[in-house]
Amino acid sequence: MDAATPFPTPPGLRLVGFDGDDTLWRSEDYYRAAQADFERIVANYVDLADVHERLYAIEHANLALFGYGAKGMTLSMIEAAIAITGARITASDLQRIVDLGKTILRHPVDLLPGIREAVAAIAAEHEVVLITKGDLFHQEAKVRESGLADLFRRIEIVSEKDAGTYARVLGEFDLAPSQFAMVGNSLRSDIAPVLALGGWGVHMPYHVTWVHETHAELPDGTAARLRAAATPAELPAAVASLAAAAAASTPGDTRLPSATGAPA
Template identity: 45%
Template structure:
């Protein structure tokens, strides 16, 4: 029995990228710690982290998601915390930490490659990710997963309308689609609202901005421990 015959109504499976297919938040946390150390003479670490998070959220509408916006938010936070007295040497170090993040090798998460390879035999696979276009393209190329996807969509935000548009554009209605990701807020809830299935794959380090209430009473919502459980889940959807 093929995977497709086990769930005949499912034709398309879409995946988030950061912290679903490869590590991402881990490198932001490391950089946050470096940033707090740089400004240790001006404020406590928790206060610096809170101010940085506030700046990130405030700047999303201007810079979007990704490392470049994060770097600009660090610079803004450094200026604010030091009352415009931040040394140029500190700003230089902040810029270098941003470049280090952009140069960091991609670390694919467990079970990802073999799961995508097997599912690609029976389903149309899409990558739907938000963030900086240049950085997302870099990570996809380095991951070695690009050839397994039938389509790649890099968007500024994930909303119900985003999923409806993308699934329809790839000749698959939301009702015949599934979205898999580590963010309830961005990957699961809007996909469910669009009419597709939503599969939540928790990651130990999910950005607080992406937290949301689990839709436990929604029959199209599913949760798996890791990507290796996805094929089993699909085979049970009869």
């Protein structure tokens, strides 16, 4: 927690961060499948057009208490099912909803095609880290199962991906945002906060996105620090393009205060 002595930041990319869910491996598909099953169960009790919206309203209201992840989502599904059915739903059907949550937690890790090769190619040129959001226990299990852990210099599992989180992580690496690029599918969580800090981003959209992750405003004047990739195979070239731009830029001193973890 020492105050940093300002000194010029050398230009160039020093660290590339990767998101986990829907960037390295499939995730949203499993949530969508659970939600569809939830709607089928509830449809046995009520004939409503807005079941989906009512579930999301309860999920959203619970986020501040539960945080992200399958366990909180399951509790929200149970609460929504009870509310939507006027408490008429049976205990057996509520057990089916608990089981939907367990199915999400148990699903095998399904890597996106070509992602291992893409991460390995980028890791050959840059230090890479994994910065993933959600439930610590579930994310750790997915990282373990993915077989990708060895490619990453560090695994950061965080409860929220905002500018404060990225600033903390960069502080621990003693890097300025101008030396960091983030690769991910969510404009809100992976791209916007990093661009806002002065970093770089590669957006690789996933075929489905949770509504919560779709609200994002990119800071003005940051388009030059953003690349897009349609598939993992396009990631190495996108990062190389950012690295070239970063090497050519003279960002001045944007180094963050040091927050390294080593004891003095």
